[in-house]
Amino acid sequence: MNAQFDSIQVAESNSTADGLSKNLQESLHRAQQYAEENELDFTGSIPPTEAWSLVEQGYAVLVDVRTNEERKFVGYVPESIHVAWATGTSFNRNPRFLKELDSKVGKDKTILLLCRSGKRSALAATAAYSAGFAQVYNVLEGFEGDLNEQQQRNQQNGWRTHQLPWLQD
Numbered sequence: 087m088n089a090q091f092d093s094i095q096v097a098e099s100n101s102t103a104d105g106l107s108k109n110l111q112e113s114l115h116r117a118q119q120y121a122e123e124n125e126l127d128f129t130g131s132i133p134p135t136e137a138w139s140l141v142e143q144g145y146a147v148l149v150d151v152r153t154n155e156e157r158k159f160v161g162y163v164p165e166s167i168h169v170a171w172a173t174g175t176s177f178n179r180n181p182r183f184l185k186e187l188d189s190k191v192g193k194d195k196t197i198l199l200l201c202r203s204g205k206r207s208a209l210a211a212t213a214a215y216s217a218g219f220a221q222v223y224n225v226l227e228g229f230e231g232d233l234n235e236q237q238q239r240n241q242q243n244g245w246r247t248h249q250l251p252w253l254q255d
Contacts, residue, residue: 128215161254203228
């Protein structure tokens with residue numbers, strides 16, 4: 087995996103000329119360091135605010151891997167693409183996930199995966215990285231964040247607590 091990281095770092099240094107700001111480049115580098123330190127089997131993990139900066143400036147694609155039901159009843163990020171990692175209320179693994187991700191986004195993009203808490207998106211990132219998606223990142227904290235002491239989400243971290251854009255139909 088280190089050879090993969092080396093090629094990503096070279097791509098990042100070249101991308102500064104293409105307009106990737108130093109701050110965004112540093113965000114990706116920190117995400118990759120996080121992956122190395124935690125022995126992750128994908129490119130890296132990135133905090134929600136940094137993920138949004140990358141999406142907002144057009145340097146990454148945000149892919150929501152939650153179920154249709156979660157998106158409908160809890161909310162979603164308006165600029166996100168939906169490719170469910172699991173489906174239905176029983177969370178059955180989507181056997182078409184990698185094919186759908188490839189057809190909707192492509193393997194050549196920088197992809198940020200978002201789920202409820204950052205756990206399913208990490209599993210999806212591992213599968214995508216193994217399938218040849220070289221620039222796939224997990225969004226830490228997820229959309230709703232971790233459970234607090236009262237077993238409630240949306241209280242201590244997550245996309246929504248950072249006041250990042252989201253909608254609910």
